Amino acid sequence: MKKNLRINSTLLLFLLGSASVNAQNVELKVHVSGVYSTKISLLPLSGSGALSPIIEKADVKNGETSVLTIPSERIPGQFVLRFDYKDNVSGNPYPSERYFFVGSQNLELWANPKAINNSDSTWFQKGEKENALSAGFVKENGKQRAQLSLLQNFLLGYDQPKSAFYNSAVSEYEKRRIEYNTWLSGEIQKHSDAFVSRTFQFQYIPLVDFKGTERDRMYNMMDHYFDHMDFKDPLLAKTADLKDWMNGYVNLYGTMATSVALRDSLFSLAGQRAIEKAKSGHPLVYGWMVDYFYKGYEGFNISSGIKMLEPYLQDPRCLTTKRLEIEKRLQGIESIRAGSIAPDFVTTDASGKSVQFHSYKTTAPYKLVMFWSADCLHCKDLVEKLYPWYVKAGGKKIMDVFAISVDFTDTEIKVWEEAKTKLVGWKHSLAKGGINSPEASAYFILSTPVLVLVDSRTNKIVALPDTIEDLETSVQKQ
Structure with a gap:
């Protein structure tokens, strides 16, 4: 095992470097307005120390500019810029937050903490790429999905699923689904040089068999959930959206659980299927997937799930950051069990x-x-x-x-x-x-x-x- 750990450490350092090729520190200039003063905190949304401040600037006054230097190992990535602002010298601080993307471009933000998500009061510099692309995509994506959503709601609620009318609606939905996914693929390819385009793929709509029962649809969604995901892209592991997207996958299994024992079994199955899919992708994404399920199993105390992870620890391509914790937990499962002598203290x-x-x-x-x-x-x-x-x-x-x-x-x-x-x-x-x-x-x-x-x-x-x-x-x- 020690040999595997040495291989893994070397490979991890190499691949972390390759995942952020030519990455340099990025400067974020924040021009503060509209408040007496504010504390500014920068929190990453993924990676080690997620949602914990990595940079803090205290007591930035109205009209002042604060420069935050984002370290290269965090780039590209998704972040939260948090303001704890005061309206006057003796006032209590109020919080506000702005979620944003960082690529290779230096950023300049004019920010009014009291209206942090209002484009008339808070904006990036002209020519900013990642966040402008994100805003444009969200707007256009809503238009592209609108009719599909209407058709989906109809198909889920219609009470005559064997009628010719229903079958016609199913055919129309499938045609539009393929058209939408084709448009999405085009957007991803068109903006492949932007980090934010990695998040577009979470919008793919998988194949769903609307002619089957509700249970059939559930199984269908599970089977096709990963159809369009590019696990070979190491930057996928740096997106915050990957966790939310995986939560959606696990929740499909959770809805089928009628007891704690069945829940544990289903979550263990979900983990095995997902990790096997990620296994053929980039080692960073493969390792991220193992980490994700370990944290879930630990949180719910699902021993069967943690045992399921054991074979992946033997794979030097699996760049899990939780290897030692998983090994320790596995030892505990074997040692601390009913019938064994409790350790003395x-x-x-x-x-x-x-x-x-x-x-x-x-x-x-x-x-x-x-x-x-x-x-x-x-x-x-x-x-x-x-x-x-x-x-x-x-x-x-x-x-x-x-x-x-x-x-x-x-x-x-x-x-x-x-x-x-x-x-x-x-x-x-x-x-x-x-x-x-x-x-x-x-x-x-x-x-x-x-x-x-x-x-x-x-x-x-x-x-x-x-x-x-x-x-x-x-x-x-x-």
Whole structure:
């Protein structure tokens, strides 16, 4: 595996360079007007650190110009320019945002943060290419799709799908669909030198069999979803639209799920099909696809999906940025499972005395290990349900709760200090090092919250419940 990692790192550096051939830093000049002052932040919409500021300019006054230098490794790309502006010196800041494309061209923007998306108040310099092309395409694309949308709505709502009239409408729709896709292909080819043209292909309309049932149409859309996608283009991975487009694909599978087990199975199938399509494309896009599904599986705790990703880690062409996380998660799936011995650790009791987890004596049948962060919304939701259930179920009579916080920053720890005072009866400890602490590493923790139900007598893992309902079921089964 180490050998594959070395190959991958070299290939990644080479291909990242080839994906941004001749890329140089781009200057964005922002002329501010219409407000007393503003903070300006630049946030990328894709890549590492997406939606986190990479450049910030504080206290830019009305009439001033601020220059933001966008680094070459971020170019081309899609960005958000955020303004936190004040109307007067003592006023509260108000936010506004402008989404835009950056190619190889230096940009100049005259911006009124109070009317940031009004073309009369905010505009780029004359001759600007990427965003002017985007605006023109959106307008023309709406005209091109208008009649198709009307026909589609008719076909979906008409109550006599076997009539000659319906069949005639199906034929007309198909003719217009082909015409539209042909026009779209022409626009992509015509503007192939512009980064924004990569986003045009997300507008392709796949083949749909309107003569079948609703279920037939769903399967048809799944089968043809990738028909027009150019996975060989490395710049596809730098678009923000790719994620939204893939969300649409996964949602097709999600609409068919009638249970959590079926959902997990369908999402795993969706991932395998999508990755196999991307596999024959550019390694950057191939790796992006693996990353996308890993993050989804991790978020929903879909172990079957994460296991499905394992073979792709052996492929040196797969430039996933999540290789180490996936490998760690796979190790966790094998090690932290029902029937295995729970890893030991040291925590503290209410008096501050050290407590060894394995040797902790209790009359309760279970010990519950909870990794959490008091500053995590999902954790808050879980704790708000778990604690009342714990009290109602009999508290210490049924289980001892070992709540291990992975909060790391001073701000997070302060929130944890306050939150734990409301969770009386639990054994609270702060894992030094957060997600990289010995405790978190032993349990292969990559995200929170995580629950591990342990038999108090044997220290064997009983279950890995995702919800309070799962936990209650696991307790009742024993």
